[in-house]
Amino acid sequence: DGGITQSPKYLFRKEGQNVTxxxxxxLNHDAMYWYRQDPGQGLRLIYYSxxxxxxxxxxxxxxxxxxxEKKESFPLxxxxxxxxxxxxxxxxxxxxxxTNEKLFFGSGTxxxxx
Amino acid sequence: xxxxxxxDIHITVSEGASLELRCNYSYGATPYLFWYVQSPGQGLQLLxxxxxxxxxxxxxxxxxxxxxxxxxSFNLRKPSVHWSDAAEYFCAVVFTGGGNKLTFGTGTQLxxxx
Numbered sequence: 001d002g003g004i005t006q007s008p009k010y011l012f013r014k015e016g017q018n019v020t021x022x023x024x025x026x027l028n029h030d031a032m033y034w035y036r037q038d039p040g041q042g043l044r045l046i047y048y049s050x051x052x053x054x055x056x057x058x059x060x061x062x063x064x065x066x067x068x069e070k071k072e073s074f075p076l077x078x079x080x081x082x083x084x085x086x087x088x089x090x091x092x093x094x095x096x097x098x099t100n101e102k103l104f105f106g107s108g109t110x111x112x113x114x
Numbered sequence: 115x116x117x118x119x120x121x122d123i124h125i126t127v128s129e130g131a132s133l134e135l136r137c138n139y140s141y142g143a144t145p146y147l148f149w150y151v152q153s154p155g156q157g158l159q160l161l162x163x164x165x166x167x168x169x170x171x172x173x174x175x176x177x178x179x180x181x182x183x184x185x186x187s188f189n190l191r192k193p194s195v196h197w198s199d200a201a202e203y204f205c206a207v208v209f210t211g212g213g214n215k216l217t218f219g220t221g222t223q224l225x226x227x228x
Contacts, residue, residue, distance in 0.1 A: 004157075006157075033216075035218075040123070040220060040221075041220060042120075042204060042218040042219055042220040042221050043158075043204065043218040044218075045215055045216070045217075048215070058215065059215075090157055090158070092157075092158075102160055102163070103158075103160065103216065105157030105158040105159070106157050107155075107156050107157045108155065108156065108157055110155075
């Protein structure tokens with residue numbers, strides 16, 4: 001089955017620790033995105049990538065880093081510089097980055113701070 | 115400034131009643147418009163989209179939306195709500211020429227009373 005997979009579903013971070021959220025897609029999509037979702041704030045764009053080995057900052061990139069070494073994978077690292085990391089993180093992929101015509105979303109990762 | 119607004123945070127309707135969820139945007143041109151639905155703890159699923167042409171668009175699950183340029187609105191409607199429609203609904207917009215990023219509204223939580 002084609003789709004987009006996020007893991008783990010739940011993740012806990014200790015103070016000062018970096019953690020990495022996985023996002024894999026087998027839809028052959030060029031564009032991939034990371035969003036952060038907080039209650040009452042909708043989704044906010046962290047980083048996006050329109051092609052392998054290239055990515056751009058979104059609206060709230062501080063404290064996060066990404067890589068796009070393979071078309072299928074777009075991992076997100078939440079660094080210790082992100083002081084308020086508790087949120088629901090959603091990864092998405094799409095065919096046409098120019099129009100965001102149709103995004104496919106993963107089922108999300110809930111990150112909490114211990 | 116470019117923005118998208120969903121004025122209703124929560125809406126409660128009875129099963130079988132009609133539904134209208136509001137979405138307004140602020141932009142000098144016509145953006146690309148989308149409605150997504152999210153079930154608890156899950157990713158988002160595209161309901162429908164508008165790029166151009168007929169201002170009344172049909173989507174999945176019996177939903178439709180109407181683009182009204184004069185009101186800068188893209189309201190989502192359903193003639194008869196089912197209990198399974200209870201979810202959070204997000205209006206999203208691509209402001210063309212602004213990096214083509216997808217901007218989400220803050221969401222409307224729909225509760226369906228049996």
